[in-house]
Amino acid sequence: MPTPTPSRIDLAAHLARVRQRAPLVHNITNLVAMNSMANVLLAIGASPAMVHAREEAAEFAAIADALTLNIGTLSPHWVEAMDEAAEAARLTGKPWVLDPVAVGATAYRRTTAARLLERLPTVVRGNASEIIALEAGGPGGRGVDSSDPAEAAEQAATRLARRVGCVVAVTGEVDLVTDGRRLARVRGGHPLMPRVTTLGCALTGVVAAFLVGAEDPFEATVAALACYGAAGQGAGQGARGPGSFAVAFLDALHTLEGDALDALPPLEFHDAT
């Protein structure tokens, strides 16, 4: 019996689970994101570890609660580490999240991402241009920033989710989440978010943290995006620009609770078509 499309999600309960478990999230992320992603994960209540040497990646993935792989600044040694870590996560039943940064930009990124998809990620999280290029398997997008609204990636996201058997999260002004059968729209956040580098990469880590101990990866992913959007919405209120926003955002994640979650526009759920 498939899980029914939810009409609401208890965001506070998902957030409380993360804070109570403080999941150990293993990240092979890009050089730009390492520090900010670790700080974001600490602020939400998780425990980050950036471990990228091939010699220890599989061993570490097996002891972590969840794994994220990010192709933002690739090199051959890291790609081998990603392959081995993903396989270890798969074999030990740990959730893992793929972030296909700028996947359409080069053949190296495309072949790496295609191989990682064979390791069956629990969730793929990217911006619209990345999800469109990942599903098409061809060139597309200009770099790490999206040139498409999330809505433009709805069909690609649904196809990708069905093909891989995973959840796909497309972020932007409005976020989309689908498992190929259900589709959610998450509103919130702030226009300064894409003006601060690596906030998308850091969100990938937050998604991984929310997957730990969750019964339904689709609901957990929606909850992660909604909590992130609520913190962004709150942080944007007093921000004067990307710098003060980035600081306020960490504080907002750390202090996030019911009133900020209640201030989000309602989540929307549909059956995917």
Ligand SMILES: Nc1ncnc2c1ncn2[C@@H]1O[C@H](COP(=O)(O)OP(=O)(O)O)[C@@H](O)[C@H]1O
């Ligand atoms: N215009 C916007 N308004 C509000 N929130 C946004 C906007 N653009 C992006 N976000 C939020 O910023 C976060 C990172 O998303 P995004 O910028 O799409 O990732 P990436 O860095 O991978 O391109 C998400 O929480 C998303 O909802």
Ligand SMILES: Cc1ncsc1CCOP(=O)(O)O
């Ligand atoms: C600027 C840059 N260059 C390679 S990876 C990276 C970070 C991209 O981070 P995000 O996509 O989350 O803004």
